[in-house]
Amino acid sequence: MKLNGLLNQLHISTTTEDDPVITGITSHSKKVKPGYLFFAISGVHADGHQYIQEAFENGAAAIIGEYDEEIGPGHYFYAKDTKQLLSLAASYFYEEPYKKHKMTGITGTNGKTTTSFLLQHILDSHGISTALFGTVYHFINGTKVKSSHTTPDPVTLQQMLSESKDDTVVMEVSSHGLEQKRIEGITYDQAIFLNLTHDHLDYHGTMESYYLCKAKLFSYLKNKGTAIICSEGHYGKRLTEELNKKNDLQVWTYGKRKTDSFYIEDVGKNSFNLVHETLQVTVPLPLPGEYNALNTTAAIAAALDYGIPIKSSIEYLKSFAGIPGRFEEIILQNGTEVIVDYAHTPDGVSQVLEAASKKAGNRPLYHVFGFRGNRDLTKRSEMISISLEYTTKTILTVDDLNGVDRDQLVQETQEAIPKASQLPVIVPDRTEAIFFALKEAPPNAVVIITGKGPEKYKEAYTHPSDSDLKTVELFQSMNKPTFI
Numbered sequence: 001m002k003l004n005g006l007l008n009q010l011h012i013s014t015t016t017e018d019d020p021v022i023t024g025i026t027s028h029s030k031k032v033k034p035g036y037l038f039f040a041i042s043g044v045h046a047d048g049h050q051y052i053q054e055a056f057e058n059g060a061a062a063i064i065g066e067y068d069e070e071i072g073p074g075h076y077f078y079a080k081d082t083k084q085l086l087s088l089a090a091s092y093f094y095e096e097p098y099k100k101h102k103m104t105g106i107t108g109t110n111g112k113t114t115t116s117f118l119l120q121h122i123l124d125s126h127g128i129s130t131a132l133f134g135t136v137y138h139f140i141n142g143t144k145v146k147s148s149h150t151t152p153d154p155v156t157l158q159q160m161l162s163e164s165k166d167d168t169v170v171m172e173v174s175s176h177g178l179e180q181k182r183i184e185g186i187t188y189d190q191a192i193f194l195n196l197t198h199d200h201l202d203y204h205g206t207m208e209s210y211y212l213c214k215a216k217l218f219s220y221l222k223n224k225g226t227a228i229i230c231s232e233g234h235y236g237k238r239l240t241e242e243l244n245k246k247n248d249l250q251v252w253t254y255g256k257r258k259t260d261s262f263y264i265e266d267v268g269k270n271s272f273n274l275v276h277e278t279l280q281v282t283v284p285l286p287l288p289g290e291y292n293a294l295n296t297t298a299a300i301a302a303a304l305d306y307g308i309p310i311k312s313s314i315e316y317l318k319s320f321a322g323i324p325g326r327f328e329e330i331i332l333q334n335g336t337e338v339i340v341d342y343a344h345t346p347d348g349v350s351q352v353l354e355a356a357s358k359k360a361g362n363r364p365l366y367h368v369f370g371f372r373g374n375r376d377l378t379k380r381s382e383m384i385s386i387s388l389e390y391t392t393k394t395i396l397t398v399d400d401l402n403g404v405d406r407d408q409l410v411q412e413t414q415e416a417i418p419k420a421s422q423l424p425v426i427v428p429d430r431t432e433a434i435f436f437a438l439k440e441a442p443p444n445a446v447v448i449i450t451g452k453g454p455e456k457y458k459e460a461y462t463h464p465s466d467s468d469l470k471t472v473e474l475f476q477s478m479n480k481p482t483f484i
């Protein structure tokens with residue numbers, strides 16, 4: 001690809017005499033190789049304009065930045081919004097790879113991973129090869145690829161789209177990804193809105209700007225594309241109203257109202273009823289909880305939009321194998337049921353504890369969880385209150401420190417405890433906290449550990465383990481019953 005052609009596609013109305021070949025695109029100066037086009041971006045921690053010199057030294061063919069002045073010894077072009085242009089340039093560089101696939105984007109505070117796994121399972125079972133881009137891992141051409149972001153940076157994203165030979169791409173679209181315009185240069189055949197509840201206010205500031213950011217996904221829908229929206233909650237209703245005013249989209253809602261395009265009722269332990277137009281069917285619940293009936297309905301609706309009959313989706317769901325760290329269950333030798341789950345927002349914790357307490361019935365329910373350092377502090381008290389409401393015993397611990405001193409995080413956790421008659425226990429070492437819960441809980445109890453799901457620990461703890469699941473397994477192996 002030549003520079004002048006790319007500048008033209010980006011609507012930068014300057015040309016260069018030498019018109020160099022562009023060999024790659026990046027916004028990180030240290031990744032620049034000879035012939036690269038470097039985009040200078042002002043970020044949260046650094047300003048890419050400070051690294052222009054380094055980019056030239058590493059061989060950049062040209063730079064695009066937001067400073068309206070000549071910088072450096074080589075080609076420099078001014079642009080108003082380098083984040084947007086970086087994504088567009090990456091898309092053009094890889095020859096607009098989204099056009100090779102059917103594209104599904106899924107957004108929402110909670111449930112993106114779950115819904116994307118469910119949809120991928122249905123599509124794959126139907127013979128539609130499907131790539132998955134998301135938090136747990138990416139899955140391209142039948143192979144798992146390590147994921148560092150829910151929505152990858154634009155260059156990685158476009159490269160993955162280009163490498164994928166899959167018919168369909170199902171991708172989680174995070175609010176950070178939307179705000180940073182990582183998906184610019186892609187249009188979607190369908191977009192799904194799951195919910196919007198308290199999270200990431202450290203980044204978005206207010207729920208209003210968080211909503212406006214999530215709603216942006218729907219502006220990337222193709223003409224006649226399908227919007228699938230959960231109507232439970234204020235924001236889903238608002239989005240539906242806003243999108244219904246546009247005539248160029250198919251808008252489907254799902255939820256618990258009879259007016260929803262996909263209406264669910266009678267959510268039980270193992271199944272729920274789904275009504276769509278004249279069809280009424282029983283759907284097996286692939287994972288416990290009403291929230292998972294909703295996630296499943298979103299996946300069934302998306303599959304129907306791609307031509308898969310609802311009854312076929314139901315058949316396929318019977319072989320769904322679950323998702324790492326999403327209501328993942330282990331039964332200890334003494335009978336204690338342990339659940340590891342990724343809930344890390346007030347709504348997520350509330351939903352999963354509701355499902356866990358239904359499972360526990362009259363049995364005791366123990367809950368172990370903690371907070372991440374440097375992340376939305378305003379959700380902490382609410383999460384503790386919810387835990388205290390649902391559980392027999394709450395054991396607070398720490399999650400990733402993210403650079404915060406452990407004692408400070410423990411102190412912050414202590415301060416977040418609302419005044420309540422039943423006080424939680426604090427065990428700062430996460431492995432000790434899990435051991436404590438498993439030792440304290442009577443054999444008939446259910447112990448739920450939330451926050452990390454399948455993620456590896458970033459901190460070192462007393463017991464040699466690198467994830468919640470491994471800690472539970474370690475406890476098992478150290479506490480094997482001895483038979484005489």
Ligand SMILES: CC(=O)N[C@H]1[C@@H](OP(=O)(O)OP(=O)(O)OC[C@H]2O[C@@H](n3ccc(=O)[nH]c3=O)[C@H](O)[C@@H]2O)O[C@H](CO)[C@@H](O)[C@@H]1O[C@H](C)C(=O)N[C@@H](C)C(=O)N[C@H](CCC(=O)O)C(=O)O
Pocket residue numbers: 027028029030040041042043044045046047048049051148149150151152153154174175176177180
């Ligand atoms: C807050 C945030 O989202 N930051 C993301 C953002 O970084 P940034 O623009 O703020 O980068 P910065 O560090 O300030 O640097 C500014 C610019 O200087 C450049 N630079 C910097 C240093 C240098 O030596 N040379 C150089 O050129 C950087 O490449 C960058 O272009 O853009 C980067 C490239 O796309 C991301 O890797 C980075 O993700 C950080 C690491 C991150 O942790 N993000 C999380 C919060 C995130 O995105 N999470 C969502 C999921 C959230 C959820 O739903 O739970 C996700 O999609 O993964």
Ligand SMILES: Nc1ncnc2c1ncn2[C@@H]1O[C@H](COP(=O)(O)OP(=O)(O)OP(=O)(O)O)[C@@H](O)[C@H]1O
Pocket residue numbers: 108109110111112113114115135150172174194195291292294295325326327341342343344347348349351352
């Ligand atoms: N529809 C939902 N509504 C509320 N909570 C949910 C919903 N779906 C899942 N959850 C809860 O949120 C947790 C995370 O789910 P999931 O990983 O699917 O969400 P996510 O949106 O991908 O999260 P993240 O973007 O942070 O990775 C689950 O383990 C569960 O406890």
